Amino acid sequence: MPYGTDTLTQLQEILGAQNVLTTREDLIAYSFDGTAAMQQLPGCVAFAQTTEQVVQVLRLANATKTPVVTRGSGTGLSGGSLPCPDCIVLCLVKMNRILEVDRANLTLLVEPGVTTLAIADAAAGEGLFYPPDPGSMKISTIGGNVAENSGGLRGLKYGITRNYVMGLEVVLPDGEVCWTGNKCVKDVAGYSLRDLFIGSEGTLGVITRVLLRLIPKPAAKKTLVATYADMGQAAQTVSDIIAAQIIPCTLEFLDRTTIHCVEDFAKVGLPLDCEALLLMETDGHPAAVAEEAAKMEELARKNGAREVRVARDDTEATKLATARRSAFSALARLAPTTILEDATVPRSELATMIRFVDTVAKKYQLRVGTFGHMGDGNLHPTFLTDERNKDEMHRVEEAFKEIFAEAIRLGGTITGEHGIGLAKKSFLPKFAGDAQMRVMRALRRALDPNGILNPGKMFD
Amino acid sequence: MSAGPSHLKSLDYSIVQQCMHCGLCLPTCPTYDATKLERHSPRGRIALMRAIADDKLDVTKAFGDEMYFCLGCLACMTACPAGVNYAELFEHARAEVEEQRVLAAPKRDLIRWFAVRWLFMDLARLQLVGQAMRLYQQMGLQSLLRRSGILSLLPQRLRELEAITPDIQPQFSAEIISPITPAVSRRRYRVAMLTGCAQDLIYSDINRDTVEVLAQNGCEVVTPPEQSCCGSLHAHNGEWTLAQQLARRNLDQFPPEQFDAIITNAGGCGSHLKHYAKLLVDDARYFERAKLWDAKVKDIHEWLVQIGIRVPANARSNRREAAPSEIQDRPSRLPSAAAQQELVVTYHESCHLSHGQKIVSQPRELLRAIPGVKLVELPEANWCCGSAGIYNLTQPDMAGQLLARKLGHIASTGARTVATANPGCLLQLVNGAKERGMKLRIVHPITLLAEAYRAEPEANPFGR
Ligand SMILES: Cc1cc2nc3c(=O)[nH]c(=O)nc-3n(C[C@H](O)[C@H](O)[C@H](O)COP(=O)(O)OP(=O)(O)OC[C@H]3O[C@@H](n4cnc5c(N)ncnc54)[C@H](O)[C@@H]3O)c2cc1C
C-alpha cells in the first residue's frame, strides 16, 4: 500500500474499522468485475453508508491524491469498477435504502446501492412501472446503472436509464455535494449537469442519491417467441415490424449457439433445431396489444418463421424474459472465457452487421455466440475462448477491431450500453474524434483536477 | 490423503476457471445477502479458490474460515447460468483446508475426530451413543438436569448444544423394519432402502414410513439392518479418504445390479450418494459399479413420481393440526375431531434436495396427491434454514438468522404443518419452533403420505 498507514487509519475513523477491508483474501474478492480476463488488486475496500461518509472519504483521497474506484455490484462489462493499483475501492452496496415513493409526482428516491430489481419491485408494489431492465438487474445497482447509462430488454419502446433519471445527488471529487435535477418534468435552468453524470462511469463524481421517474403500469402485455431457420429472416422480421410502425417493448434475438446454452440452463422449452429466435413483447392497452401481437405474428410468419409461440400467461412470459437475461452467462457453459461486445448500428444495418460478425468469426477461426437487443440495433457478439490461449486471445482482439471499424462505417457506435471503461478505451479517440475528446478531457480536469476518480478509465 | 498434495491445484482447471464472475449468483447466496461482502459470496469464494490454484494465495486460516462460513447450500449452483460446479469446488476446498491443517486447534480436532472419524464411521458406535442419549432422556435425567440448574454452570455454547440435542427415537430402524418388506399388491420393483445414520437415530419412524409407502406402491423393499453412513458428512468436511471408504462399503452391501433403485429419503445424503463415481474415479475396482450405483440412487419423491404415485383413497383421516399445547414433530396416531378437514401444508425445500439434486416439483406433487392436503407456497422456500449439516453448531449466529427468517416466512403462510425432507432441516425447524413457542408440526412429506395410506378404509397390512 503506497498511501501511508495514516490514510488507512483515517479511513477507518471515518467508516469504522469493520468497513475497511485490507486482508489479501478480501482484496482478491474485489479484484475484478464482470469483465473477462482483467484482474487487479486494490489497496483497500471501503464501505460508505451515508453521503457524509462519502464526502469525507473523497476529501481524504483528494488531499492525499489517492485514487478512488467507485463500485456497485461489480457486474460491469467494460472494466469500469476494476480497481487500479493501490486505489480505494469505494463500495456502495450498503447504501441500499429506498427513501421515498412520491405517488403524486410518480417519482422514487433511492440510495445508489439499491438493486435494479428492488426498484422495479418497489414500483410494481405501488402499481407503477420502472422499465429499464438490464440482464443483470437482479444484482446490478442503480448507481452502476446510472454511471453506465445501462439499457435493457425494453429499450426499444421505453428507452434506457437516462430517460428515467430526474435528479442526482453527486459528491464531487473535492467532497462538495451537488444536487442536480428535481421533480419537475420541465427544467431548463442552466446546463443539465445531471445528464453529464449519467454515463460518466465513475470518473466525475460519486452518485449518492437517485431520483427516478416512474410511469403507469401497462394494462396488458403479450409475449411471443418466433423461430427461424435463417438469421436473415429474423432480422427482416424486425425491420418489417418497425416499418409497420409498431414499437414493441422488446425485440430480442438469440442465435443457435446461444439458444442451446440458455435452454441447457433455464429449461423453458426453447426449440433447439433453429438458427435464430426472436423474443417479442408488446404492452399497453389490451386492445392495442392484441392487435399488435397479431400483426407481429403475421409478419414473423410472412418472413418464414417456423413456429410462433405465444406465452400462455405472465409466469411463462417472465420465465422467457429471465431465460433471455441469462444468455451471456449461459454462453460460459461452452468456454472458460467469454468476451462479449456491444457494437450497435442503426436498425436498418442490422442484417449487414450480423453477416459481418459471422464472416469475421470464420476469418479468425473463432467460436462466437451472438444475441442482443435486435430492436435497438444493439448486438452482443460473444467470442468463446480461453484466456490462457494467448494466440486465440490475440485473434479475438483482431476480430473486434474489425467489428468496431465496421460498426463505425455503418454509422453505429463501439458501445451501445456497456461503456468504455478499460475494455474499449483504445477505441474511443478514433470514434469520438478530436473535438469531443478535447471537451471531455477539459470537463474531467475541471471537476477532478487531481485525477483521483477512476484514473485510467475511459481516456487518459 | 488421496488427491495428492493440493486438491485445488490438481483439480481440472476448467472447473476452477468456469466462473465468469457475472455476479448473478450473489442475490441467492445467504451469506452474501446477510453481509454484502464479496468474500462471503460464491463469486468471491471461487476467486479465492482460483487464487490458490494459481499460487496467488496460500491456504490461510482466513481461507479456511471462509470455507466453513459457506453453508454449502448450493443455491449458487441453481442460480448460475454458466454451470459452475460449486459443489465440487467446495468439497475440494474444504479437503485442502483439512490437509493443510490451517484451522487445527485441539478442541476442533477432538470434536472432528470424535464425530467425523469415529462416530459416523460406524453405525454400531452411533447407535451406542444414541442408546446412551436415549437412556439419559428416558430416565428423566435430562429433565432433572435441566430443572436442577446444573446445566447453567456449563459454558454458554455447550448449554445451547444440550438444548438442541434431538430426542432419540425409542427404536432404531432395524428394530421396526424387517430386512425385506414385500410389496403390498403386485410386486413391480425391487428396491433397496438406505436408512441413513442421523436419520435412523432421530427419525427412524420416517424410515419406516418410507418403507411402507414404497410397499404400497408395488416395491419390494430390502433394508439390511447393519448399514453404513453415506459419507456426505465426511466429504463435506474435507475427509476425502473416509468418504471413499464408506462409499466402497455401501457398494459392497448394495450391489446396484440387484436393484431397480436404491432409495434415499434424506436430501443431504441423496445429494452425495448420487456422486460415488466421482469419488471413486481413481479406483479401478469400484469405478464401474459406482457409475451404475449413481444411476440407480433415487430420492424417494423422485422415484415415486417416476413410477406413478398411488393416490390414497379418501376416507377417514387421522391427520390433525398441532394441538395448542404441544409442538409436534412426530406423526400422530390418534384420530381426531379435525378429521376430514382440509390440512394446510407448506413445503420447505431442503438445500441438497432442491439445489443439490434439482428435485423441486416432485415433493410438491406428492403432497398434492394426498386427499385433503392444501399446499400453500412458502416464500423463499428454497432458501437455507441454517441447518446445513453441522453448520448450526459451528456458526450459530448465521444459522440463527437464517432460522428466524425461515420461521417468519412459515408464519406468514398460516400453515400449521410444514413438510420438509431432510433430517437436519426437520431438527432445525423443530428446535426453532420450540424456542419461539410456535405451534407447528414439522414432518417429512412421506410421513403424511404414509398416514394417508394407513387411513384408507380397507384394512392394510400396516394399519395401526
Ligand atoms: C449477465 C450480465 C448481463 C448484463 N446485461 C446488461 C444489459 O442488458 N444492459 C446493460 O446496459 N448492461 C448490462 N450488463 C452490464 C452491467 O450489469 C451494467 O453496466 C450495470 O449497470 C453495472 O452495475 P453495477 O452495480 O454492477 O456497477 P459496477 O460494475 O460496480 O460499476 C460500473 C461503473 O459504474 C461506476 N459506479 C458504480 N456505482 C457508482 C456510483 N454510485 N457513483 C458513481 N459511479 C458509480 C463504477 O465506477 C464503474 O465505472 C450486464 C452484465 C452482466 C454480468
Ligand code: SF4
Ligand atoms: S458462480 Fe456462476 S453466477 Fe456466480 S459469478 Fe460465477 S459464473 Fe456468475
Ligand code: SF4
Ligand atoms: S453454497 Fe450457499 S452459502 Fe456457499 S457460496 Fe453457494 S449460495 Fe453461498
